[in-house]
Amino acid sequence: MLSCKWAAKNFRIDINYNTKKVRYNILLIANGEIMSYIPNTDAERNQMLEKIGVHSFEELIQVIPRKFRLQELLNLSPPLSELELTQLVNALASKNIDTQKFISFLGAGVYDHFIPAAVDTIVSRPEFYTAYTPYQAEVSQGTLQYIYEYQTLICELTGMGISNASMYDGATAVAEAILMAVRKNHLKKAIISSAIHPEFIKVIQSYTEGIGLELVFCDIKYGRTDIANLADKMDENVSSVVIQTPNFLGNIEAMNELEKVVHSNPKTLFIASVDPVSLGILKPPSSYHADIVTGEGQALGNNMYMGGPLFGFFATHKDMARLMPGRIVGATVDVEGNRAYTLTLQAREQHIRREKATSNICSNESLCTLAATVYLSLLGKDGLIEVATQSAQKAHFLANEIASIPGFSLCYPETPFFKEFAIHCPVSAQKVIQDMLNKHIFAGVDLKSYGYDENTLLIAVTEKRTRAELENYATALREMNYE
Amino acid sequence: MSKTIFELSVPGRKGITLPPRDPDIPLNEIIPQELLREKPARIPELSEIDVMRHFIPLSQKNHCIEKGLYPLGSCTMKYNPKLHESLVRYPSFQNLHPLQPESTLQGTLQILYELQNDLAEISGLDKVSLQPAAGAQGEFTGIRIIFAYHRAKGNTHKNKIIIPDSAHGTNPASCALVGYEVVELKSDSRGRCDLAHLKSIVNENTAGFMLTNPNTLGLFEDQIEEIASIIHSVDGLMYLDGANLNALMGLVKPGEIGFDLMHFNLHKTFATPHGGGGPGSGPVGVIAKLAPFLPVPLIGKNEDGYFFDYSHKQSSIGKVHTFYGNVAVMLRAYFYIITLGAEGLRQVAENAIINANYLMALIKDYYHIQYPDHCMHEFVADSTWQKKEYGVSTLDIAKRLLDKGFHAPTVYFPLIVPEAMMIEPTETESKDSLDAFASAMIEIAQECKENPELLHSAPLTTPVRRVDDVRAVKMLDTSFPLED
Numbered sequence: 001m002l003s004c005k006w007a008a009k010n011f012r013i014d015i016n017y018n019t020k021k022v023r024y025n026i027l028l029i030a031n032g033e034i035m036s037y038i039p040n041t042d043a044e045r046n047q048m049l050e051k052i053g054v055h056s057f058e059e060l061i062q063v064i065p066r067k068f069r070l071q072e073l074l075n076l077s078p079p080l081s082e083l084e085l086t087q088l089v090n091a092l093a094s095k096n097i098d099t100q101k102f103i104s105f106l107g108a109g110v111y112d113h114f115i116p117a118a119v120d121t122i123v124s125r126p127e128f129y130t131a132y133t134p135y136q137a138e139v140s141q142g143t144l145q146y147i148y149e150y151q152t153l154i155c156e157l158t159g160m161g162i163s164n165a166s167m168y169d170g171a172t173a174v175a176e177a178i179l180m181a182v183r184k185n186h187l188k189k190a191i192i193s194s195a196i197h198p199e200f201i202k203v204i205q206s207y208t209e210g211i212g213l214e215l216v217f218c219d220i221k222y223g224r225t226d227i228a229n230l231a232d233k234m235d236e237n238v239s240s241v242v243i244q245t246p247n248f249l250g251n252i253e254a255m256n257e258l259e260k261v262v263h264s265n266p267k268t269l270f271i272a273s274v275d276p277v278s279l280g281i282l283k284p285p286s287s288y289h290a291d292i293v294t295g296e297g298q299a300l301g302n303n304m305y306m307g308g309p310l311f312g313f314f315a316t317h318k319d320m321a322r323l324m325p326g327r328i329v330g331a332t333v334d335v336e337g338n339r340a341y342t343l344t345l346q347a348r349e350q351h352i353r354r355e356k357a358t359s360n361i362c363s364n365e366s367l368c369t370l371a372a373t374v375y376l377s378l379l380g381k382d383g384l385i386e387v388a389t390q391s392a393q394k395a396h397f398l399a400n401e402i403a404s405i406p407g408f409s410l411c412y413p414e415t416p417f418f419k420e421f422a423i424h425c426p427v428s429a430q431k432v433i434q435d436m437l438n439k440h441i442f443a444g445v446d447l448k449s450y451g452y453d454e455n456t457l458l459i460a461v462t463e464k465r466t467r468a469e470l471e472n473y474a475t476a477l478r479e480m481n482y483e
Numbered sequence: 484m485s486k487t488i489f490e491l492s493v494p495g496r497k498g499i500t501l502p503p504r505d506p507d508i509p510l511n512e513i514i515p516q517e518l519l520r521e522k523p524a525r526i527p528e529l530s531e532i533d534v535m536r537h538f539i540p541l542s543q544k545n546h547c548i549e550k551g552l553y554p555l556g557s558c559t560m561k562y563n564p565k566l567h568e569s570l571v572r573y574p575s576f577q578n579l580h581p582l583q584p585e586s587t588l589q590g591t592l593q594i595l596y597e598l599q600n601d602l603a604e605i606s607g608l609d610k611v612s613l614q615p616a617a618g619a620q621g622e623f624t625g626i627r628i629i630f631a632y633h634r635a636k637g638n639t640h641k642n643k644i645i646i647p648d649s650a651h652g653t654n655p656a657s658c659a660l661v662g663y664e665v666v667e668l669k670s671d672s673r674g675r676c677d678l679a680h681l682k683s684i685v686n687e688n689t690a691g692f693m694l695t696n697p698n699t700l701g702l703f704e705d706q707i708e709e710i711a712s713i714i715h716s717v718d719g720l721m722y723l724d725g726a727n728l729n730a731l732m733g734l735v736k737p738g739e740i741g742f743d744l745m746h747f748n749l750h751k752t753f754a755t756p757h758g759g760g761g762p763g764s765g766p767v768g769v770i771a772k773l774a775p776f777l778p779v780p781l782i783g784k785n786e787d788g789y790f791f792d793y794s795h796k797q798s799s800i801g802k803v804h805t806f807y808g809n810v811a812v813m814l815r816a817y818f819y820i821i822t823l824g825a826e827g828l829r830q831v832a833e834n835a836i837i838n839a840n841y842l843m844a845l846i847k848d849y850y851h852i853q854y855p856d857h858c859m860h861e862f863v864a865d866s867t868w869q870k871k872e873y874g875v876s877t878l879d880i881a882k883r884l885l886d887k888g889f890h891a892p893t894v895y896f897p898l899i900v901p902e903a904m905m906i907e908p909t910e911t912e913s914k915d916s917l918d919a920f921a922s923a924m925i926e927i928a929q930e931c932k933e934n935p936e937l938l939h940s941a942p943l944t945t946p947v948r949r950v951d952d953v954r955a956v957k958m959l960d961t962s963f964p965l966e967d
Contacts, residue, residue: 036827037562037754038834039913045834048841048914052857057833060840060857061734063703068740074733075604079824082566089570089818095590098578102587106580109805116499118531120572126549127542130563133760135555135893137952138945139546139885141485143759146541149488152962156524162961165760168616171805179660202802206778210630210662252518281510283520296805306591307581307806308616309762321959327760331963332955334948335940344955350619350656351896355665360656363617363750367758374538377488378498380528386501389510396513397506416514437584445582467505 107460137342144341159286161318165327170296173312175207181240181269193225195247223412244273250420255288280388301375311365325359390463391419401474407483420460426482429457492527544946556893556905559751581806592789607736608768614808621746621765622657641690649897674854695724697859711741730860733829744769753816764812834910835860845921849928861907879938887923
């Protein structure tokens with residue numbers, strides 16, 4: 001099946017557009033033979049062309065210079081029936097090995113948390129997933145209300161005054177936070193902790209290069225942002241300081257101490273990037289006076305899908321609402337005084353302000369925030385605490401087990417972490433990953449490509465891992481006898 | 484009115500159970516007490532059925548494609564095939580971590596590799612990156628590539644991008660984000676780029692030109708060859724906003740009519756759902772000389788299989804997404820392309836064009852159409868007649884359409900047409916459906932004459948009546964006030 005389809009890739013059909021025999025001469029293959037989801041029949045199309053007042057489809061596109069009109073079909077594989085598509089996709093899907101087959105300890109921003117079935121039932125409602133951005137509020141109250149509820153949840157988790165309707169991911173959320181800080185204080189330097197996600201740094205570079213923002217990187221000490229180094233780098237030109245907690249290495253940053261350094265310049269904004277699950281048990285960013293709080297939201301009820309879609313959350317002080325990027329939903333009333341929701345503060349946005357907009361964002365990740373809202377509603381107050389607690393407990397249990405294996409050690413044994421931690425292996429992380437793969441375990445993330453020592457492995461543990469799986473992991477490592 | 488989920492909370496209820504804690508280590512033994520939250524976050528407490536009975540009725544307050552026509556111009560609200568939704572939910576697609584070894588990702592990588600190639604073939608461009616997460620991010624990525632290209636050539640004086648006055652708002656916003664100054668190009672009396680004006684504003688500082696083709700009036704920019712030649716004569720680059728690619732698929736290849744790079748909106752052209760405002764996906768395609776600047780990684784193929792290709796990372800603009808973009812959206816777009824094949828994609832463009840022209844023919848005697856040429860996949864009508872004669876605005880007409888079971892068109896856009904209603908039916912609407920929509924539009928035109936008051940008070944039958952947007956701004960309320 002597979003080979004047949006791929007061989008067919010080079011199959012071409014020549015068509016003669018000038019054939020006059022058939023009035024509507026483009027459809028080589030009659031309706032019904034291609035699953036193109038087009039309802040109209042040839043007879044209906046002919047009636048329509050007649051009403052338009054043309055004799056053929058060609059007349060409608062006379063305006064396209066003839067030499068630009070394709071004289072042959074695109075070089076794509078031949079059409080498939082739905083049955084053939086299913087067979088093909090079955091074959092392709094079987095070439096993946098997913099985290100239900102192998103036990104995963106991968107994290108680095110995307111996490112394998114348990115997702116209750118009701119989440120997918122709700123996000124699979126066509127009323128939600130086939131709708132557009134809620135431009136016509138009166139027939140979009142479903143979308144608007146869940147976004148309002150989502151915004152409320154983000155405000156509650158972070159302690160901030162206002163949340164937007166989402167950004168593309170944690171990386172673009174923090175990049176846009178840096179840009180917002182520049183709008184606020186017109187300063188042209190940002191200090192980024194080197195302990196934030198390395199991919200976030202690459203996205204920040206893409207987003208800030210054009211406007212000429214100077215990026216300064218703060219060192220890492222014991223797996224966390226080096227406070228003294230930050231103090232050295234602070235000056236009156238610093239627009240914002242970006243700290244992630246737990247940081248890329250899983251460690252919980254000393255946000256209270258860092259904040260004092262950041263706000264030594266009263267104009268500088270303190271940007272935090274946080275794991276929303278961690279906020280079940282860790283102090284909210286408002287408690288350490290963060291000015292803009294962002295983060296990657298995938299862990300809240302969204303499947304991993306090889307890293308996308310993700311969604312970024314974005315919250316700040318209410319008095320900075322007009323500087324925010326992205327959609328915002330507000331509660332209001334209709335003409336009869338009933339509670340209603342609508343997109344608000346649109347004067348910030350690209351469709352109104354064009355080049356003066358606070359961002360170019362249009363589509364965001366609405367359906368992912370619905371999943372997050374349903375997920376949190378199912379978890380409830382205690383459920384979020386439970387997910388966060390069990391993740392932390394299991395991560396620490398595994399860390400202890402690994403640290404007891406000869407040759408293995410924790411990279412930052414004195415530094416508090418949440419559900420993810422870095423270990424030093426006696427051999428390269430790449431070798432460990434390969435050896436563990438043979439035991440059907442995704443052992444962790446090799447940090448070599450992110451500029452760390454080649455023996456460094458980043459391990460994430462969620463509530464989904466059982467005690468037996470943790471013990472198996474440690475046993476497997478021990479039995480490698482690397483030392 | 485539905486209560487918020489917070490008002491439904493009952494202390495002690497839960498919608499999920501987890502296994503008992505094992506190991507159960509006291510939290511403050513593993514995380515210092517001073518880092519721990521003192522007061523739990525006030526997440527609402529509900530049982531599973533409470534949650535279902537909250538969100539399902541909420542969903543029913545939405546208009547959606549499966550309820551009826553959704554003619555938002557430029558948004559391409561076409562039907563989303565159900566098979567693609569079920570295939571994308573295979574556990575072996577859903578449960579992949581982005582940092583798994585490549586050997587365990589071969590199925591998805593093969594799909595993405597093929598999708599890159601298929602998009603290159605459809606566009607007539609050489610190389611495609613799937614990474615941008617939405618159309619606007621595709622624009623940003625494309626303009627960043629223009630910036631990188633000129634910088635590599637030492638064209639540091641090039642600081643302006645030309646954009647027509649009919650363009651989507653994202654175009655100038657994306658240019659501003661990259662640091663370019665935007666120069667606005669006027670439209671001519673035919674609703675196309677004004678060539679004389681273009682010649683007068685193009686100069687050595689022109690870095691590029693951003694064009695939507697067909698443009699937002701639904702008209703093919705038939706002077707495209709001359710436009711491209713003018714821009715290329717100053718070493719500017721031609722960028723296509725691919726929002727309207729659905730009108731060109733299989734009929735014209737953008738790469739063959741002068742464009743150097745473009746973005747695709749997978750959620751428009753290739754029938755992936757819009758999700759109530761995302762996730763979308765906005766891949767970028769480029770000609771060969773721009774390929775070194777594409778984001779990393781691309782998906783490559785060698786004798787060992789498919790892999791993340793970072794080979795051009797030195798020249799690349801870097802990254803625009805944490806990982807590889809919105810993979811789940813790409814999977815659906817791939818399913819769509821390989822189901823339809825070349826013939827099906829061409830049928831899509833043809834039927835989109837026929838449907839739009841048919842709808843225009845049905846309503847053109849009742850609504851003013853500023854540019855009455857045959858259109859491509861969409862057209863712009865307006866209510867200037869109704870406004871002048873009866874004081875009824877486009878907003879009123881849009882709201883009245885909601886009463887009749889339709890979504891409204893895109894309104895007050897493009898900005899160059901007063902009282903604009905930009906209508907895009909898409910190819911997945913049947914003749915019956917178009918007839919019904921036209922009948923509603925014609926009835927409304929009649930109501931404007933007979934009972935303009937009715938239109939001012941519309942909508943009457945929707946879940947809420949006309950919403951007070953002004954109050955929403957003045958009395959900003961963006962989160963529910965939680966109580967302890």
